[in-house]
Structures are given as structure tokens and as C-alpha cells.
Amino acid sequence: MREVAVVGIGLTDFGEKWDTSFRDLCVEAGAKAIEDAGMDGDQIQEMFVGNMSGGRFVLQEHIGALIADYAGLATNHIPSTRTEAACASGGLAFRQAVSCIASGTQDIVIAAGVEKMTDVSGGETTDALAGAADREWEGMYGVTFPALYAMIAVDYMNKYGLTREQLAEVAVKNHYNGARNPIAQYKKEITVDAVMRSTLVADPLRLLDCSPVTDGAAAVILCSLEKAKEFTDCPVKVIASTQATDTIALHDRRDISTLDATVAAADRAFKMAKIDRKDIDLVEVHDCFTIAELCAIEDMGFCKKGEAGKLTEEGWTALGGKLPVNTSGGLKSCGHPVGATGIKQVCEVVAQLRGEAGKRQIDGAETGMTHNVGGTGATVVTNIFRRV
Amino acid sequence: MSVPRFWRKQHSRYNLTGTKCETCGKYFFPPRSLCPTCRREGKIVEHNFKGTGKVVTFSIVRTASEEYDLQTPFAVAIIELDEGTRMTAQVICDIDKIHIGMPVKSTFRKITADGESGVIVYGTKFVPA
Ligand SMILES: CC(C)(COP(=O)(O)OP(=O)(O)OC[C@H]1O[C@@H](n2cnc3c(N)ncnc32)[C@H](O)[C@@H]1OP(=O)(O)O)[C@@H](O)C(=O)NCCC(=O)NCCS
Ligand SMILES: [Zn+2]
Numbered sequence: 001m002r003e004v005a006v007v008g009i010g011l012t013d014f015g016e017k018w019d020t021s022f023r024d025l026c027v028e029a030g031a032k033a034i035e036d037a038g039m040d041g042d043q044i045q046e047m048f049v050g051n052m053s054g055g056r057f058v059l060q061e062h063i064g065a066l067i068a069d070y071a072g073l074a075t076n077h078i079p080s081t082r083t084e085a086a087c088a089s090g091g092l093a094f095r096q097a098v099s100c101i102a103s104g105t106q107d108i109v110i111a112a113g114v115e116k117m118t119d120v121s122g123g124e125t126t127d128a129l130a131g132a133a134d135r136e137w138e139g140m141y142g143v144t145f146p147a148l149y150a151m152i153a154v155d156y157m158n159k160y161g162l163t164r165e166q167l168a169e170v171a172v173k174n175h176y177n178g179a180r181n182p183i184a185q186y187k188k189e190i191t192v193d194a195v196m197r198s199t200l201v202a203d204p205l206r207l208l209d210c211s212p213v214t215d216g217a218a219a220v221i222l223c224s225l226e227k228a229k230e231f232t233d234c235p236v237k238v239i240a241s242t243q244a245t246d247t248i249a250l251h252d253r254r255d256i257s258t259l260d261a262t263v264a265a266a267d268r269a270f271k272m273a274k275i276d277r278k279d280i281d282l283v284e285v286h287d288c289f290t291i292a293e294l295c296a297i298e299d300m301g302f303c304k305k306g307e308a309g310k311l312t313e314e315g316w317t318a319l320g321g322k323l324p325v326n327t328s329g330g331l332k333s334c335g336h337p338v339g340a341t342g343i344k345q346v347c348e349v350v351a352q353l354r355g356e357a358g359k360r361q362i363d364g365a366e367t368g369m370t371h372n373v374g375g376t377g378a379t380v381v382t383n384i385f386r387r388v
Numbered sequence: 389m390s391v392p393r394f395w396r397k398q399h400s401r402y403n404l405t406g407t408k409c410e411t412c413g414k415y416f417f418p419p420r421s422l423c424p425t426c427r428r429e430g431k432i433v434e435h436n437f438k439g440t441g442k443v444v445t446f447s448i449v450r451t452a453s454e455e456y457d458l459q460t461p462f463a464v465a466i467i468e469l470d471e472g473t474r475m476t477a478q479v480i481c482d483i484d485k486i487h488i489g490m491p492v493k494s495t496f497r498k499i500t501a502d503g504e505s506g507v508i509v510y511g512t513k514f515v516p517a
Contacts, residue, residue, distance in 0.1 A: 121454070123452075123455075124453070126451065134476075136393075137475065137476060138476045140499070141476055141477050141511075142449060142452055142456035142459065142462065142464065143449070143464045143476055144449055144452055144453065146451070147447040147449045147464050151445040154445045154447060199451075200450045201450055201451045202448065202449050202450060203448040203450070204447075249418075250466065251444075251475055
């Protein structure tokens with residue numbers, strides 16, 4: 001297998017983008033990534049686009065060709081493939097691009113992710129997102145996506161004595177980081193008190209425990225490591241890219257508050273990268289709800305089960321902490337355009353490893369990791385990156 | 389949910405009919421037509437669940453999709469049936485009283501309706517036992 005590097009990153013602003021269409025969002029991110037790599041669009045040989053639900057949100061399928069077309073690459077007739085695994089759709093696009101280069105199929109590939117969620121009503125969004133779980137045996141009973149994570153939280157609190165305030169600390173920390181990220185949807189700091197007073201969505205989760213509904217896109221350019229020096233002085237090497245599955249329904253899991261797919265994907269990633277947990281300088285995890293960040297940190301093996309709440313309270317995961325988690329602001333504050341999130345996480349880690357993260361910069365960061373979840377944990381993608 | 393899609397599994401939804409693998413003895417609700425453990429060696433037969441069990445975890449839905457909006461707030465839970473399998477369902481009870489380990493039994497109820505004059509979807513909910 002050939003070694004793979006990221007040589008370009010591009011992001012749109014995240015938020016409610018009334019004036020920008022689905023295709024324009026994705027093309028904007030892609031053009032920025034190509035610009036960042038200092039290459040010509042004609043050098044791109046293949047494209048992968050992560051998208052959860054163009055069909056529900058903008059009534060558009062056939063996303064691969066649409067984006068290739070509007071990016072001006074359909075005239076070159078490059079292969080373009082849409083990947084889907086609910087909120088891990090972007091993660092899949094990234095991993096497919098890595099495999100495509102590692103296998104020698106192509107030399108230069110773009111992996112993008114896009115979601116336009118605000119063109120439909122809130123109720124429709126909630127219903128579309130419920131499709132990330134088991135529609136027939138979970139969604140059918142009126143169970144929403146936040147309610148599924150709420151059931152994880154109730155199980156977790158019962159087993160490990162996590163407090164409601166500790167859960168709030170996750171959101172407070174992520175909003176602090178997001179306030180320092182120019183593309184974030186909610187660039188404002190919040191307090192534990194504000195979280196505790198926000199509206200209940202699904203007990204015990206409140207509005208400020210939830211990732212928001214977001215429009216946005218992200219893109220990265222990958223190429224073989226040997227070619228990378230042609231484009232940049234600071235290529236970032238992909239030292240692991242792994243994916244795992246678990247049961248589609250939460251009720252069929254071995255343990256309600258452990259994401260076994262996270263455990264499997266992370267174990268494979270550390271094995272593939274041949275490094276230890278302690279070598280990771282920062283990690284972007286899938287905090288679609290506050291409880292999800294705590295599960296992620298534990299299930300990836302950074303601390304023992306049940307400890308993450310206390311560690312968060314003590315500042316372990318903050319910008320200056322031992323393991324900074326979600327320096328971008330995470331899904332919570334930066335926003336969660338579901339299909340784009342997996343790629344956006346890669347953009348953040350690459351920016352950090354290049355030393356370009358501005359007010360959020362982790363000094364001397366060399367190795368970073370991303371963790372992207374589909375549904376309540378039925379798909380997980382993890383990647384590890386190292387500065388060359 | 390479309391009429392055929394619902395109708396196809398109506399038998400299971402109305403009667404809490406799942407399946408059982410006679411090779412390894414595992415029960416499945418929602419029904420499975422392939423045993424994940426025994427796969428092709430499994431022998432799947434229909435099984436009617438007793439409908440008694442306990443709450444494993446729960447939540448109260450306050451923000452729902454449009455179809456369920458009128459019912460909010462309502463309790464949802466993962467129920468462990470006495471046969472050992474787990475399922476997701478609504479629990480009809482005082483939403484302040486639901487708790488982990490609460491004994492429940494199944495009941496036949498309206499789940500939702502397709503608009504004012506559309507098809508009414510019935511199925512299993514749980515009540516305190
Ligand atoms: C939590 C949720 C239901 C809130 O939606 P809502 O009740 O329709 O909220 P509204 O759009 O009415 O917003 C109310 C206010 O809160 C703000 N807000 C909404 N969601 C927010 C969030 N998650 N974080 C911070 N602020 C938020 C809005 O900007 C708005 O502020 P304003 O009144 O100053 O304009 C919705 O964000 C949601 O469904 N989130 C989960 C998304 C999800 O499941 N993603 C997939 C996970 S993998
Ligand atoms: Zn079996």
C-alpha cells in the first residue's frame with residue numbers, strides 16, 4: 001500500500017445559509033481546497049462526496065455527478081461517487097479517497113462532504129435525521145434522534161454517576177473553542193447555567209446539549225506522499241483510516257452506553273498507525289450530543305469508562321488541557337451539516353498540524369485524530385494524521 | 389409510513405410476534421429472518437412474546453417530528469422482554485414516574501395516523517405492570 005497525504009483543505013462558513021444552494025456550498029469548499037493545494041482542478045482524477053440526505057433535504061439524488069458537473073470536472077469525465085452512512089457520510093468519502101490512492105488506483109483525489117439542512121421545516125429535519133437509526137423499529141414509535149442519545153445518557157448516568165452539570169461542561173468547552181473558530185455557526189461562549197436553563201429536547205438532553213441544524217460543506221485534497229511535496233511544504237500524512245459497523249438499532253447493542261464500533265475502529269487505527277493513545281496531541285470527536293463526546297473519549301481508549309465527565313470538568317479536554325478535544329468547537333458549536341462533518345474534522349486536524357489554527361492552535365501539535373459516527377454508533381470512521 | 393410497508397409487518401406489530409432461532413435458542417424482536425450468530429445453520433421459527441419486561445433506559449420526547457408533535461411530551465424506552473430480547477417502544481405512564489427497572493407489559497394502541505382521514509397505524513406500546 002502507498003502512503004497517503006492531505007495537501008489541501010477547504011471549508012465554507014457553517015450556519016443557516018439562506019443565500020447559498022446545496023451545489024454552491026460544495027463547489028465553494030472544493031475550490032478552496034484546490035486553491036489551498038496550489039493545484040489545477042484538471043489534476044484531480046477522482047471525487048468522493050459524502051452526503052446523508054440530499055433526497056430528503058433538497059430532493060436531489062445523484063450527488064456525485066451533480067458536484068463534479070458544477071465543479072467543472074464533468075467535462076473531464078472523472079469518476080465521482082457519493083458515499084452515505086448518515087452522519088458518517090463524510091468519513092466514508094475520506095476513507096474511500098485514502099483507499100483509492102493507497103491502492104494505486106489514482107494519484108490525486110478530492111474528498112468532499114456537504115449538507116443543506118435548513119430548506120425544510122424543523123419537523124421534517126427531525127424526521128429525516130431519524131432515518132439514521134432504524135426507521136421501522138425505532139423511528140416508527142416517534143423516537144427522535146436526540147431521544148436515542150438521551151437514552152444513552154440515562155444509561156450512562158445510572159452506571160457511572162455522571163452529573164447533569166458535568167454533561168453541560170462539554171457544551172461549555174466546545175462553545176469556548178467555537179468562539180475562536182471563524183467558520184463556526186455559534187461563535188459565542190456559554191455557561192453551565194445557560195445549558196441547564198435551555199429547553200428540554202429529550203430528557204435529560206437540552207437544546208444546548210444538541211448539535212444544531214446546519215448548512216455547510218468541506219473538502220480535502222489527497223495524494224500519494226511522494227507527490228505531496230510538489231504541492232506543499234507541510235503535507236500531513238494519513239497514518240490510519242479505519243471504519244467499523246455495529247447493530248443499526250440502539251436496543252440491540254451489547255452495552256447501551258458503549259459504542260463498540262468506536263472501540264473497534266479506534267483499536268484498528270492505533271494498530272495500523274503503530275502508535276499509542278498518549279501520542280495523540282488532539283482529537284476531533286463526534287459530539288452530536290454532549291453525552292456522545294464523553295462516550296467517544298472513553299471508547300477510543302483515552303481514559304477509563306465513566307471517567308470522561310470528571311476529566312472534562314477538570315479541563316483535561318480543554319484547549320490547554322492534556323488532550324484537547326474538539327478544538328474546532330465540535331459539532332456542538334461549529335455546527336453539524338451531517339454529510340460534511342467527517343471532512344470538516346479532517347480540515348481542523350490538518351490545520352492544527354500545520355500550525356494554522358489561529359486562536360485555537362495547540363502548540364507543537366504533531367499527531368491528531370478524527371472520529372466520525374453514523375447513527376447512534378452503527379458506523380464509525382477514525383483517522384490518524386501526522387505532520388511530516 | 390406507506391400502507392404496504394406497515395401492513396407487511398402488521399402481524400408482528402399487533403401481536404408482538406417475533407422470531408426464535410431453534411439452533412441457539414435466541415429470541416428476536418424485532419423479528420429477524422437470519423440468526424446473526426448461527427447464520428445459515430440457524431433455524432428460524434415464529435415466536436409470540438409474552439409482552440412482559442422491564443425498562444432498560446428511557447427518555448421523554450419534547451421535540452418530535454410533525455407526525456408525533458401532538459403527542460408530546462411522551463415517554464420512550466428500551467424494554468427488555470422477559471425472553472431476553474430488547475425493543476424500543478413508547479411507555480404510557482406518568483412521565484415523571486418512569487424509571488430504570490420499571491416492570492411493564494405490552495398493550496395494543498394507536499401509534500400515529502396519516503393525517504386526519506388517513507390510515508391509522510396501530511402497534512405495541514407498554515404500560516406499567
Ligand atoms: C435541538 C433542536 C431540536 C433545536 O431545534 P429548534 O427547537 O427548532 O430550535 P430553533 O431553530 O427554534 O432555535 C431556537 C434558538 O436556539 C438556537 N439554537 C438552535 N439549536 C441550537 C443548538 N443546537 N445550539 C445552540 N443554539 C441553538 C437558534 O439559533 C435559535 O436562536 P434565536 O432564537 O436567537 O434565533 C435541533 O437543533 C436539532 O434537532 N438538533 C439535533 C440535530 C441532530 O440530531 N443531528 C444529527 C446528530 S448525528
Ligand atoms: Zn442462532
